[in-house]
Amino acid sequence: MNQFSAQMDQGFDIERERYFVDISGTLEHSKQNDFLTGIQRVVVTVVAQLAARLAPDQLYLSWCDKSTRSYKCVPYASVAQGAGILTAPALRSYFFQELSAKGPEALLRKYKDRPLKKKWHTMRLDLAAHMGRKRPFRRKGTTLESWQEMRDAEKLVRETPRAGRPFEQVCAPGDHLLQLDLAVQQWQMQILAEIGKMDVVKHLLIYDLIPLHAPQLVSHDTAWSFLAWLDEAVNHVDAFLAISEFSHEKFRTYLDKTERSGRITTLPLAQDRLPLPDKPQDRVEDRVGRQMTELYPLAKRLRKIGREETEIFCRPFVICVGTIEARKNIWRVAMAWKKLVEESEREGRGELPTLVFVGSASHMPQDFQQFMQGTGGCNGYIRIVSGPSDAFLELLYEHCLFSIQVSLAEGWGLPVGESLAYRRTALVGRGSSLPEVGGDLVEYCDPEEIDSIADAARRLLDADHRAALEARISQAKLRSWGDVADDLLRIVQIDKTWIAQRRPEQQLENQDT
Incomplete structure (x- = not known):
């Protein structure tokens, strides 16, 4: 996977130019959500690596500001304040303090004119969090984990301007605008179109073109809005990045079909562990806490997990990570597991591990929902964990037998890379970009055949076969997020030289037309 880094290692120096990373889509998402999705996780992870x-x-950080219909920016250090990876609560705390739907201030809003009572209830909830009691938080429409994240995010708030500065007042010719996020709303596109006229080097990261080449896997109007965004976005950037060779090929096909040209460089994503936010250094553990950390780490990490989630660890389990939607092919995965359960019971081979679907269930397909209801979750062999924290997801990766990702279409496949980083192999569909992530470290199947999925799972349930793949993983050089950031900086420097050579030609072409 790191041949790309070797090819790009041409000794480019990073000049004192500035890099603006667009977070427009991530900011809009963080207004109402406590957890970031795949693309947004890529954005905050890469920008944290760039900061290093x-x-x-x-x-x-730069973004489209809806209230002023302008493009704003703020130094990354002012927002991060040494916290490492930015979370949705941290972003909301910095940029949207006035929002009433989220945060400790909102939960205690009725006490805003009674500071002593507000302080008392804050202390009461802090104590409940320390003791691992979840009920007080459920009563207030949140979770213990979200409360703790919100309290940590409060510490990021400093006496600095929250509105940001106009982009045009900060940037200079030759600076870089990295559009790693998706800004697909019409008002955002209009703002970025104006920025496209400025003399900065603009790169757009292409994740996938699934709405165009596999429209049956997305909602009915997604393809239309996606094409409208893409047709506009390509007009206002200088060069493109693609997260896989598969996405590169699909984007090149789009450019050919629309009779456009463009410089595209593949920037593969990572096979790395989950990027967890840094823990506050001023949280002092008592004697029992220190003993739990040193002697019984699993017991400590399960302490603040709900009973239903904790029960997962009572039996061996396999995980399938990702939004619970049709594109992830979860119905076929569930049917394959049902086949293995029935086969095991028929042949008296003992119980099968639990299959745990881990991800947002807001887009759950009807066929899968009916299956779960009609079979009682395959008699308890299949479970769902919706909206887990990254800390809990890390626990699942560390303790699962293997992971499953047999999506019908992907742009990369973060869960495959994450599984490998935790030294766990995976059952992977042989299609789209997934083989670029899994290489020879995983077990492949035909994602459109239930029998093929079941056969591959059966092979991975063999402990010796699984151990052989894990031994291979332990010897592999996996691609890190640091590698991604290094390659990104090299690419934009190479492209900057190419763009500078091209611009006089483009100016002549424009004069001729």
Whole structure:
């Protein structure tokens, strides 16, 4: 996977130019959500890696501001304040303090004119969090984990302007705008169209073109809105990045079909562990806490997990990570598991591990929902964990037998790479970008054949076969998020030289037309 890094290693120096990373879509999402999705996780992870490689005055967050219909920016260091990976609560705390739907201030809003009572209830909820009691938080429409994240996010708030500065007042010719996020709303597209006229080097990261080449896997109007966004976005950038060779090929096909040209470079994503936010350093553990950390780490990490989630660890289990939707092919996975359960019971081979679907259930397909209701979750052999925290997801990766991702279409396949980073192999569909992530470290199947999925799962249930793949994983050089950031900086420097050579030609072409 790191041949790309070797090919790009041409000794480019990072100049003192500035890098603006667009977070428009991530900010809009963080207004109403406590957890970031796949694309948004890529954005906050890459920008954190860039922060480790650039001086504080070189790295900015930028976004489309709806209230002023303008493009704003703020130094990354002002927002992160040394917290590592930015979370949705941290972003909301910095940019949207006035929102009433989220945060400790909102939960205790009725006490805003009674500071002593507000302080008392804050202390009461902090104590409940410390003791691992979930009920007080459920009563207030949140969770213990969200409360703790919100309290941690409060510490990021500093006496600095929250509105940001106009982009045009900060940027200079030769600076870089990295559009790693998706800004697909019409008002965002209009703002970015104006930014496209400025003399900065603009890159757009292409994740996938699934709405166009597999429209049956998305909602009915997604293809229309996606094409409208893409047709507009390509007009206002200088070069493109694609997260896999598969996405590169699909995007090149789009450019050919629309009779356009464009410079595309593949920037593969990572096979790395979950990027967890740094824990506050001022949280002091008592004696029991220190003993739990040193002697019984699993017991400590399960302490604040709900009973239903904790029960997962009572039996061996396999995980399928990702939004619970039709594109993830979850109905076929469930049917394959049902086949294995019935086969095991018929042949008296003992019980099968639990299959745990891990992800947002807001787009659950009807066929899968009917299956779960009609079979009682395959008699308890299939479970769902909706909206887990990254800390809990890490626990699942660490303790599962293997993971499953047999999606019908992907742009990369983060869960496959994450599974490998935790030294767990995976059952992977042989299609789209997934083989680029799994390489020879996983077990493949035909994602459109239930029998093929079941056969591959049966092979991975063999402990010796699984151990052989895990031994291969332990020797593999996996691609890190640091590798992604290094390659990104190299690519934009190479493209900057190419763009500078092209611009006089483009100006002549424009004069001729």
